[in-house]
Amino acid sequence: MLPSIFGENLFDDMWDDVFDMAPVFNHRNPLYGKHGKNLMKTDVRETDHTYELDIDLPGFKKDEVQVDLRNGYLTIQASKGLDKDEKDKKGRYIRRERYAGQCSRSFYVGENVESKDIKAKFEDGILKISMPKPAGKQLPEKSSIDIE
16 A cells, blocks of 8 residues: 555556656546546447447446437537545645546437437446447349349
8 A cells, every 4th residue: 555645556657757748648637537548438239130339437427428319420428527625634725626527429320310219328337328220221132243
């Protein structure tokens, strides 16, 4: 166990200053920490009649997540605000911070999908979306082409 002055991980924090000097490397997001790049990891599964999406949204609540269907695009947005207040024993503020942020992801699902056909459920930090597959075109049995 390390003292809290070292942050989340002593060895990662030790190298942060070195890599932060180069503009090529992304800086840490203060709202989501160094694990911000792991937000909205999505698994897409195909069944006989549906597409199933499982989207990881750890730390979000149901009312902070919004799903929209517009112009054939399914868009998932998650917004969060975070207040950190720390006080010493006498109640004076040592540090006050406020962060706000959002993340979103869009998927093209086609023009034939309607919002009433899409089902969404949020539990344990995972957004589960189910949508019907569009009816596929029936291919003709004959595949040869006549040459004139």
